[in-house]
Amino acid sequence: MNLRHIVLSGCSGGGKSTLLAELERRGFAVVSEPGRRVVEEQQRGDGLALPWVDLSAFAKRAIDLASEDRRRMVDEPGCVFFDRGLVDAAVALEYATGSSAKDLLASYDRYHQRVFLTPPWPEIYVTDEQRQHTLAEAIAEYDRLLIAYRELGYDTFILPKVGVGDRADFVLRHLS
Numbered sequence: 001m002n003l004r005h006i007v008l009s010g011c012s013g014g015g016k017s018t019l020l021a022e023l024e025r026r027g028f029a030v031v032s033e034p035g036r037r038v039v040e041e042q043q044r045g046d047g048l049a050l051p052w053v054d055l056s057a058f059a060k061r062a063i064d065l066a067s068e069d070r071r072r073m074v075d076e077p078g079c080v081f082f083d084r085g086l087v088d089a090a091v092a093l094e095y096a097t098g099s100s101a102k103d104l105l106a107s108y109d110r111y112h113q114r115v116f117l118t119p120p121w122p123e124i125y126v127t128d129e130q131r132q133h134t135l136a137e138a139i140a141e142y143d144r145l146l147i148a149y150r151e152l153g154y155d156t157f158i159l160p161k162v163g164v165g166d167r168a169d170f171v172l173r174h175l176s
Contacts (some may be wrong), residue, residue, distance in 0.1 A: 022167070039058075
């Protein structure tokens with residue numbers, strides 16, 4: 001387990017990236033979402049691993065990127081905040097194929113025990129070129145993630161629907 005690798009997960013469009021930017025502004029190392037990077041990469045290429053084309057291929061590529069991120073950040077001093085990561089990608093693969101996320105994750109180091117999830121927040125949810133699923137699909141994904149993190153033994157903290165500064169304070173307070 002790497003006690004310095006902290007995951008921000010939860011509902012798409014719930015403010016994770018904004019929170020990460022605030023934590024980075026405060027001097028913490030951050031890692032952007034593997035899924036978004038896969039989508040951007042696929043949109044520049046053949047697009048065969050886009051989540052709305054082939055969720056399994058997308059999830060496998062996200063697992064590869066998340067694993068690379070962990071290796072790359074292993075010696076980073078201090079806390080490192082991850083916008084999603086291995087668990088999210090493994091849960092997507094399980095949803096797509098039925099393969100066990102728990103079994104897949106057994107060969108990887110765990111993240112920090114405390115995981116922070118952004119709840120569905122319809123008032124700020126928007127779609128864009130990288131996020132094409134509906135709010136209902138995002139909420140279903142959130143439900144799968146919340147269950148999975150708990151079943152994997154993580155302590156889940158649901159972020160309040162407050163301004164980004166207050167959200168960052170919430171995370172840091174619950175880590176100290």
